[in-house]
Amino acid sequence: MSHNFQAGDVLAFSGRGCASRIIRACTLGPISHVGLVVNDSKTGIHCLAEALPTGFELTSIRKAMLKAAQTGTRVWHYRLRRPLSAEASEILFDLAAAMEGVPYDFTDVLYARTLGFGWLRHFIGWLGFLEEYEDNHKLFCSEWVALAHNVLNRTKFQYPSHWSPTLLCRYETWTRVVFPGVEVEWP
Numbered sequence: 001m002s003h004n005f006q007a008g009d010v011l012a013f014s015g016r017g018c019a020s021r022i023i024r025a026c027t028l029g030p031i032s033h034v035g036l037v038v039n040d041s042k043t044g045i046h047c048l049a050e051a052l053p054t055g056f057e058l059t060s061i062r063k064a065m066l067k068a069a070q071t072g073t074r075v076w077h078y079r080l081r082r083p084l085s086a087e088a089s090e091i092l093f094d095l096a097a098a099m100e101g102v103p104y105d106f107t108d109v110l111y112a113r114t115l116g117f118g119w120l121r122h123f124i125g126w127l128g129f130l131e132e133y134e135d136n137h138k139l140f141c142s143e144w145v146a147l148a149h150n151v152l153n154r155t156k157f158q159y160p161s162h163w164s165p166t167l168l169c170r171y172e173t174w175t176r177v178v179f180p181g182v183e184v185e186w187p
Contacts, residue, residue, distance in 0.1 A: 003077055003184055005046050005061055007039040007089035008152060010078035010145055010178055012169050015071060019053075029166025031076070034141050036148055037061065038093045041086070049096035049148075051139040056102040065186040076181030078169055080154070088152055095151060105138035105161070142168040149177065 005011075013033040014020065020032035035050030038058065048064040050057060068075050084092065139147070145168055146160035154177050157163065163171070172178045 003182075005037045005077070006080065006083050007037055007046075007092055008080045008084045008149075008154070009037040010169065010172065010181075011035050011037060011048060011064070011184075012076040012078060012165060012181055013068060014074040014076075016073065017071075020073075023165070027164040027166045029164070029170070030074075031165040031169055034145050034165045034168060035064075036092070036096070036145055038096045039089050040093055041090055047096075049092075049099070049144070051099075051102070051104055051141045051144045053104045053106075055104060056096075056099045056139060056144070058096055058100055065184070069186045075184040075186070076169075077184050078172065078178040078181045080178055081176055082154075084152065092148060092152060095148060099139065099144070103138045105140045105143065141165060 011034065012031045013035075014024065014030050015032055023032040024030060033050070035048045038047050038049045039045070040047060046061045047058045048061055050059070050064075065075065067073075140161070142163045142165045143161045146155065146157040146163050149155040149172070150157055150160060155172065155175070169178075169181060173180050
């Protein structure tokens with residue numbers, strides 16, 4: 001089946017590895033990773049922009065999908081309800097290119113809305129010992145998607161780092177930013 005990916009669309013993944021299983025268990029959902037489709041207008045190539053434990057990367061969609069197929073990873077495509085203009089698509093690509101190499105945020109991923117340590121951050125903040133802030137010098141996957149959709153004025157996440165992959169996709173579907181996810185079959 002061929003998918004017509006567009007800039008700004010969300011690709012959601014559910015891997016079979018240990019880390020994916022832990023993320024799914026902690027977030028009580030089927031999704032363990034998300035990334036955004038970006039389009040390089042100079043080459044016309046669609047890429048997947050994603051925050052990975054090895055750092056932020058731009059990967060060709062074809063390469064990402066082949067890797068998913070080889071590892072038995074399930075993939076869902078969440079299409080934007082309102083496609084991006086050519087200008088917004090360029091802004092998204094430039095933002096993704098600027099993020100390339102940014103380290104993964106291993107700390108904030110623990111505080112995303114999960115059964116993990118998110119409650120601790122809010123409790124300490126409630127006591128007045130911690131101010132809420134966003135540090136975009138490091139990113140994890142759903143934080144990147146929330147941040148990019150904020151920049152594109154598709155969402156208004158006050159704290160992009162608070163969203164797990166599953167909750168981000170559910171919220172963006174519920175608020176009609178994206179269409180419900182469709183599982184991708186890749187030859």
